[in-house]
Amino acid sequence: MSEAPIQINPDLCRGCKKCVSACPFGVLYMDGKMVMLKPDECRGCLACVQSCPFQAITAVTPDEVDHERLREYHDIWVFAEQSGGKVLEVAYELLATGRRLADQRGCALAAVVLGHEIGHTADHLIAAGADKVILADDPLLATYEANVYTDALHQLILRHKPEVVLAGATAIGRGFFAKVAVRCYTGLTADCTALAIDRETTLLHQTRPAFGGNIMATIMTPNHRPQMATVRPHVFKMNSPNASRTGETLLEALKLAQPATRVTRKIPASSSVNIAAADIIVAGGRGLQKAENLQLLQRLAQLLGGVVGVSRACVDAGWISAAHQVGQSGQTVSPKVYFAFGISGAIQHLEGMRSADTIIAVNNDPNAPIFDVADLGIIGDLTEIIPALADALEARARN
């Protein structure tokens, strides 16, 4: 355990509490007329040093030692989100990427599971590439509550000091990771599409789209730890499990506060469509021209065992629910086959589907940007081509 980054001189402290309100982390508190520090949780931001009118607080850590502090952090962690005891696919995708990064960095890869009665997840996570599984099994973690999850992960980070922590950019991952990053005073990069260890600095290069996908940015967290990032589901591919891998399981006891909010009811998604998990997506856009033409897509999707996707224009027009929307403000998908009928290919849409294995585009505009990403691009009228294609597939199925 290293020394606390600040020191309070009791002879100079007048109990004015200015430092208590200046501290963004709430780690200073009054004990009678004296200010006290929770040393483990102090992030060394030195806000209190600047706020004290009496110079009663001094920084212990010169810059040199700061780098020493950074070196205490090691290993790569993947937050393995689970729901009802089942680990989400995105966690396995992250373990595949995490494995590559850990090998590059020469460190261990750990999966962190928060929940209740989750012991059975460990074997799967080790088979997916984890060297260690860190299990925080507590009834208070049975359902997600942002602050309780934040408490849990924060305590584990203080205890083990991971160098990198990754999570899926799910509703839960996005919700509490930002709180953990604030509490740790560290950087968090959302929705990364590429992660790599920089050879020279050994820092994590986090690449993500910004400005609606018109721009890619590479981001680093040079002087704070852990380096944190989220990745959307289906951006990375998972490895096939290797049951012969072995690893260590750590059971962690935590001190958790009661949740401030509680879930009183769950309403399962009304439409059963899950376009993110589909192997074949038959998508349409503005070029459909009217809601009735969605039926063309539906017929084709049914024949192929796929689902219907749409661009934002169709959702905005009220033709279909947002659950079908592909793109930056909808879902990111990576099916085996993606059909784009009458989708021009705005960058926001491309961002959500460019990782599909095979892209087939039909558009009457020869200059539509969708053709730049299509494996097969057909200039034509979708109202002619879809029915003809559906008929051909039906005929094949009969024979």
Added chain:
Amino acid sequence: MHIAVCIKQVPDTANVRINPETNTLMREGVESILNPYDEYALEQALALRDEYGAKVTALSMGPPQARLILREALARGADDAALLSDRAFAGADTWATSYILAQAIKQLKPKVDLVLFGKQAIDGDTAQVGPGVSEFLKYPLVTYVRNLQVSDTGHFTAETLMDEGVEVIEGQLPAVVTVVKESATPRFAPLAGWMGSQHTEIPSWGVKQLKAVPDLCGLQGSPTRVVKIFAPPVKSGGTRMDGRELPSAAVDAIVALLREKGAVK
């Protein structure tokens, strides 16, 4: 009840491009707009005020031009607005932005009961600042809310859009809530609102007024660094054919490709 709504002025992202020669952002001539998701947050605040009575304060961190969206918030019906602006805030990442917004909310009188955000801003798309502010304020956090009800006693019920469906969440104010577009249809600003908004002074608060620590502001306070920006890679084009004359040839090509990929037998 005092509701703070945090809003952001963003470039209309569809038009932002990279200069391929210099690898820098080309923002000239790109229109600035009120982040669309923040319109829903503002509407949610105004709807709660209309139903239960409340004071609504709009806050925005940004350059002096961001006054424009605060003026728009006033025109739509917000009671008060403040701009959080200082040279020291430049280059803030989500950590440093959350810090400044939280400092501002701590200054507001009476004490803020509810802080509303849009689920994310369309320029960065991080969805991190709302949760970050909840952490600095030590307020409970509920994200992706499509329906929010508050009782006289400050008990709230929120419907949130999670990955597996809708969850109904209950709790007690204060809270930080981020909203999705399903939450409300934003109202238009009436002409009288625009006229009235011209008379409301929008103060600008900097490091001093916010009692912020300079080292935690802007680029200096930000843990992250952008080391490179570049244009997104484009997948090289595949086969192109004209199916206008002979749609059946196009159909054959599609079927052949589907067979090759194992999608049809």
